[in-house]
Every structure is written in structure tokens, then in C-alpha cells.
Amino acid sequence: MQIKTDHIEILTQKQVAEILQIAPATLAKWRCCGGGPSFLKIGALVRYSRASVNEWLRSVEG
Template sequence: MESTAKIQVENRLLTTQESANYVGLGVHRLEKLRISGGGPEFIKLGRSVRYERAALDAWIAASRRRSTSEAKA
């Protein structure tokens, strides 16, 4: 059974810096993807941008390809 503390850490919203580290991109690249619409789903809270870990995982999974010539879905 998972502890409450572990569940809270996994469910908390990540900053852009934390999200960029999580997916292995630079902060500026993640910001550009957010502007262009090609990045992961995000949450806007006032002036702050946050990401859910599940949204980052889904974005990574959707980016999976078998070859470089494969068309985007």
C-alpha cells in the first residue's frame, strides 16, 4: 500500500523547470512547445504554468515512433 506522502509527491503539479528536467528538455524548449501547441498539456493558474506528471508521461508516450520516417499521429 502506498503511503500518503508518496501519493502527494506523485500527484503534485510540477513547475516548468521541474517538468523540463522530468522530460529531458531545456526550459526554453518546453516554453516554445507550449506556445506553438506541440508540447504537453499544462494548467494555467493565474500567471503560473504547471504540469501534471501524468500529462507529461502521456505526451512522451504519444511521441513514440518506430522510425524517423514515420508520420506523426
């Protein structure tokens, strides 16, 4: 499920893992230990903005 709010596209952990072609557990490890795209905590939910994922990808691009 993608949610668009005022031009901000919010993604779930599963969606980001699919985009990056990694396991959701890898994202969880990055959140815990540092690294990976910045994320939002909405209560107990973890979400990512599409912009932050794209920005992170540009920063690690070789």
C-alpha cells in the same frame, strides 16, 4: 517543489524540463506554438500534471 493534491501530482516547468532533458525555453516555445505536454495556467503560473507529461511521452514514443 512537487505538490500532490488528491492524487494529482503537479510539476513546475523546471521539473518537466529536467524530466524531458530539454531547456525550459523549449517548453515555453511548445506552449506558444503547439506541441508538448498539456499544461495548466494558475494565474501567471504554468504547471503540468505528472499524468499529462506521461501521456504525452507515450504519444510521441517511437
